[in-house]
Amino acid sequence: GVIIDSTQLNPYAQGPRQILTITFTIAPNTPTSTFPVTFSSSPVFQSVSNVFGVNLPTAYEPGNIAVGSTAAGVEVTGRVLTPDGRGLRNATVSIIDGQGVVRTARTSSFGFYRFEEVEAGGSYVVGVTSKRYRFASRVVNISDTLTDVDFVGLE
Numbered sequence: 276g277v278i279i280d281s282t283q284l285n286p287y288a289q290g291p292r293q294i295l296t297i298t299f300t301i302a303p304n305t306p307t308s309t310f311p312v313t314f315s316s317s318p319v320f321q322s323v324s325n326v327f328g329v330n331l332p333t334a335y336e337p338g339n340i341a342v343g344s345t346a347a348g349v350e351v352t353g354r355v356l357t358p359d360g361r362g363l364r365n366a367t368v369s370i371i372d373g374q375g376v377v378r379t380a381r382t383s384s385f386g387f388y389r390f391e392e393v394e395a396g397g398s399y400v401v402g403v404t405s406k407r408y409r410f411a412s413r414v415v416n417i418s419d420t421l422t423d424v425d426f427v428g429l430e
Contacts, residue, residue: 348392349417353424355386355403355410362386363428366405373397393417403428 355366362385380388402412408428
């Protein structure tokens with residue numbers, strides 16, 4: 276088996292690149308032929324994950340593994356609440372991807388917010404700003420639609 280490990284101190288940059296070369300030694304008297312490279316799920320299931328252990332969408336082909344989002348974007352939804360549990364309107368919710376791209380949404384009159392077309396397979400920082408309350412930001416790993424990513428204000 277092959278394990279390629281990248282720590283947070285030395286992550287691989289985004290984009291297509293060759294990160295592994297496997298060389299086979301063929302016996303000298305072997306007739307010239309094509310030898311297919313295949314992947315199997317034996318003895319363990321094939322998987323590719325990020326540094327947080329979240330499995331990434333992958334597509335396996337002979338000789339290649341394509342890592343990336345294989346599905347359309349997903350939704351991240353939740354609610355922003357006051358310390359006593361009421362919905363907070365007009366708060367700004369931000370979601371920041373691994374490249375630093377920021378998207379924002381305003382909460383509704385009942386404190387609900389929604390982000391559509393969020394790329395699955397990544398970690399995001401989600402935070403809330405409000406004129407009246409403070410909120411703790413958090414890191415979320417998104418592999419599918421997330422609901423109930425709620426925030427409660429701190430006095």
